[in-house]
Amino acid sequence: MKPANCVVFVATLRGICRLKVMSGRPTYFDEMFGHGTAARAPYADYSKWFADEDTARLLSKSEEAEALFRLIGVTFNVYGDPDATERLIPFDLVPRIIAAREWAKVAKGIEQRVRALNAFLHDIYHRQEIVRAGRLPAEMIARNDAFLPEMIGVSPPGDIYTHIVGTDLVRTGDDEFFVLEDNARTPSGVSYMLENRETMLHMFPELFSKIKVQSVGQYPRSLRKSLSACAPDACNGRPTIAVLTPGIHNSAYYEHAFLADQMSAELVEGHDLRVVDGRVAMRTTRGYKPIDVLYRRVDDEYLDPMNFNPDSVLGVPGIMDVYRAGGITIANAPGTGIADDKAIYSYMPDIVEFYTGEKAILQNVPTHRCSEPQALKYVLDNLADLVVKEVHGSGGYGMLVGPAASKKEIEDFRAKLEAAPGNYIAQPTLALSTVPILTDAGLAPRHVDLRPFVLVSPDRIDITPGGLTRVALTEGSLVVNSSQGGGTKDTWVLEE
């Protein structure tokens, strides 16, 4: 099974640097220092505090944080390595700070995008108006493996398909944010966001009394509330919520247990559940108890061996039948992965406009669809400067990073691209922002991205201020993925 949290982000900057930089050294927008050496406004107070701190003390705090994470068990599992089955994602204790004003615009853009995503998913599984209107080619749906015919005509409670969204953003300048990916399927990482904040509060209480940071701790409560609001008609009284995990060997198990615990929900596996009296019920010490809302962290393919992959032991036979009969809410809905497709991504500006009647607030990274002859020609002519991604791929597999690739890699990729252009999209390389991390030599800039977490319920969209900042810990690297030397930071959105 694909690890659900494995979203690799790779980009590289040499291409764009040639345009921006006169001398040999590239410069990037640093969120703490801008392009200069004085702290930008959001970092002013932190910077003052930091100047008075002793680096050695801070470094020892780093170790303290690591020991704490290990004790709590905030680990992820690595397959195939028996000696290191549990690893920590490195935590850097310099926060990433975003001003309230900067955040407000981002949040507005995310809200618009998430609203459009849900409308899109509803449409795709009903009349497909967007296809009829000629705004999206039917092949984009037809060729998409994540499209589930079993979902056609299904209207989940509140017409919500993606209840929990993680919209990956990158920043390139003061006011320039781009959406890199829409994770409408099963975004993970929210537990790191929460534990990072807990750790910072524990280690630097004085900072939080000096600097007013918007809280993230309400997330589990909001999640519970948001899921409860989507209970099916069959629900009787207070909704029973459960988190479905593939089990303790899953890479994100810690997060599954954490969220269940924080929401006071049961953490269930497929073998705890079965269809009883028309509902999906969990085996408790007192017999079977029906579940109203299942926050599942098991991929569609494995969700129901009777309707999907018959070899799956992670799912619940018949759950799709109960779902279609309105006996349970599955969050996120099956078939939402279609919106994570990179070819669909390239249509997001149109999708936002089609369903909201407004221009998209947040920009997409300009994307060339290799299925289109003109775009293909451009991409083939500029392979060395572009990032080329597989349309349905995730986790960074089958990807070409032009500026970082050798001639041979580029030529090999050219052949693959020419053989099946429809499988690829290409994007320019972006000059990703940096945020300092703490190293033995003091602060040093490193590239970051951001995954804000969004909750959707029938009457509101809830965006936790900030999100999970992932940071490429290796100097110059743009790979923020945890399996490739990426770490995380606490993300602060300041109060007004």
Place this chain on the structure above:
Amino acid sequence: MRLNVLHKTHYTYDAPVPYGLQQVRLRPKSRLGQLVEEWRIDVTGGQVEVSFEDEHANAVDLVSFASGQTEIEITCAGIVDVEDKAGIVGPQGGYVPLWLFRRSTVLTKPGEHVQALADSAPANCSDLDRLHALSAHVLEQVPYSTDQTASDLTAEAVMEAGHGVCQDHAHVFITAARLLGFPARYVSGYLMMDDRVDQDASHAWAEAYVEGLGWVGFDISNGISPDARYVRVATGLDYRGAAPISGLRYGNAGEDMSVTLQVQQQ
């Protein structure tokens, strides 16, 4: 024609079944040319958990086994009034886009044999004639025979075997029709054979979508389009999507199935 249907499917197991589920697609619906006057499904040894409409608007019942059963029986009985519409079923309803019916499935994945068959279909004629010709070609190349025991053959494997039953014919036809660009689907249902009351098994045929006419039925095995003797029960992209009963059970019990089916004119 007023048809009276009695259809029993009886499963016996050589050991108690701790848990099992069956998806049952055995409820015909009233539609153009087909009026379901009455219909009931009774389950012994199990119970209906939920009923819903799937993406093809089939009425589906999810049946669970009573714990520790060694037998389960599903009985359908009802009266259906059918008119002869020369096989025409009409426009595509619901939300399923027509392109979905051009998708190949595991059972309808084309190979060289089916491709050759599709290529042999006449080109200079109407779509309808072309499909009738295709239907005839299928029966020529895959004569009807109940010798085949495997129940889940792919269209390509059927062509290789060189003979088959109604299900196999439908799969070959659907696969070839899709190659020719027609949306096509599998139909499971009942056929009243004129010379008998007790039918061997439920029947299967195919439908293809013809511009201007909508869905048109082709009973390849009998070389005709369905008439007033055909009760249309469920459709899908292939047998698996329209199967009368498909299921899953825990444990290692061996299964034995027997079917009794009576279709007679009232």
Place this chain on the structure above:
Amino acid sequence: MLGKTAGGLFWMFRYLERAENTARMIDAGLRISLTRSSAAESEWTSILSSTGLSAAYSEIHGAPDGPKVIDFLLRDPNNPGSIMAGIEAARMNARVVRTALTREVWEAVNECYMVLKRLLAQQVQDRDLPRVLQVIRQRSAFVRGALHGTMVRNHIYNFARIGTFFERADNTARILDQKYYILLPSVRLVGSPSDNVQWDTILRATSTTRAYQTLHDGEVDPKAIAKFLILDGRLPRSLAFCYGKIGDNLGYLEQEYATRHTCQSLADALCSKFKAHDMNAIFDYGLHEFITDFLRDSAALGRQIEIDYRFIE
């Protein structure tokens, strides 16, 4: 609570208790091999038998040999019954039932695992052994302490406690099963020495030497030892004590769930055997037979608990 969670709690505490008991047995074996080397081999044999690991051991190592047995019981990766494997299993169960535990209990078991993983990474040197055994007992006690200090007294706690006492009673019974013959009244008649090494092992393996001496004015008497370990309700490792607790906890479950299950009747039947408090009756019936019956009945009780509370389907 999920049936699986109840089962996970039960097993988590069984594994912890088992690891702790194995550490006590190693301690006893070590003591004997240091003080009476002639008796060492047979003592290691009986310790292996008590843990149910004789066959697994002899398949790999052949005849019992002190250092090999110790390493086998402590950490041998080929021994699924080793202390390290037990702690790993306890922690794995703790991960499964993470949502039922307080953060303190989870951290205690996680830290127990992390500490032992480090201490038992290599074969333990002789000079480090006493300290390692002490750490094992101590870490296990920390978990118990966190359980006592932080967990709500409800069904979650009850299943944890049932697991603990079930395993502890099982352990005491297995030690008695290995040694019952030296506790028979007839042994005394033939005039065994008062510092019988076997008696010593029994008391050490159950960590009850001091308690026994205090309560019996230092008088070592096989019958008294048997009574102490089976019937003495003051001793937290006696069968009577453990089954009293199992009965209590099953009773709390009965109250909380307002349902009486078959396992309650089985537990009552077992408890009644200790309530009579009559050691002579047990000797008359046959000590060996009594213990054999006990092991059989407790196994049946374990299976019944599993069914009644739906640990598995």
